[in-house]
Amino acid sequence: MAQVISGKLTNTHISTVGFTNNEDYVKHKKLTRYSLADTMDEAPRDYSIQVIKQEDKPEVLKFLRRFFFRDEPLNASIELIPRGENSTCVPLEEYSMSSIDENLSLKAVSSAGNIVGVQLNGTTVKPEDTDEPDFIKNCDNFKFKKILRLLHHVDRKAAVLDRYPGSKILDVKIISVDSGCRGKGIAAALCQKTVDIAKELNYNYIRTDASSHYTAKLCKRLGFEQIFELMYKDYVDSNGKSIFTPAYPHSCISTFIKKL
Secondary structure, eight states: OOOOOOOOOOSOOOTTSOOTTHHHHHHHSOOOOOOOOOOOOOOOOOEEEEEOOGGGHHHHHHHHHHHTTTTSHHHHHTTOSOSSTTOOOHHHHHHHHGGGGGSOOEEEEETTSOEEEEEEEEEOOOOOSSSSOHHHHTOOOHHHHHHHHHHHHHHHHHOHHHHSTTOOEEEEEEEEEOGGGTTSOHHHHHHHHHHHHHHHTTOSEEEEEEOSHHHHHHHHHTTOEEEEEEEGGGOBOTTSOBSOOOOTTOOEEEEEEEEO
16 A cells, blocks of 8 residues: 556566466465555545456456556566566566455446556465575566565564464555545545455454555554564665665555454
8 A cells, every 4th residue: 555656558568577387376376465555635435446356357457557567666666667668567467466366355446437446455374484485486587586575574574473373364465546546535445445344254454564655654544553664775685785775755664454
């Protein structure tokens, strides 16, 4: 959950960007969290919140290409998406879409029928207790591998299932809002609907990892508790150089949790 800046992406894929055995990778690996959302001023609602269905995938993917993939702080920091209107990262697209299969994800739809916000949710799974699981080793995209390593590191350090043993925890994985629809409370509405669904399905907590300054602000406003923080300047390679240097004001990645 964080700020949205629109990008321009089309359906053309860069075939050299990919994983070994993409289909098996997506099938067996959950989506990890990092995301973009809007700032939080309230305005009269002219949209509805709906559950994302399987047939919505193409439209949701088109939305994420435009408003998320290129400009999320981690992606932007390492230029994950190659320059040019016709470029994208195919493994990232497949990785993101895999969360929809859990039937917990939501979209905000305008009165004109257009998607203006997306929230991809899933169920928290305990991370493998190793520095580099197979899903990272098998990633052939060296830039995306950096992101996967960071997210796995945060997942292990936050250890939410160890902190709350026996709990069922819903995972907010991606939330992105149309940059032309800021100030309408879309991110908050998506999150509130997620809370409602989680309660109905007997989840005990909701968690998310905030890769953005705006994500953290939204989480705090919605009553989430921060349980882990990693400053980007402290996440370094073997030479002591920061691996990610997102633009201001994005300085850290944090894990937030909300008890239901």
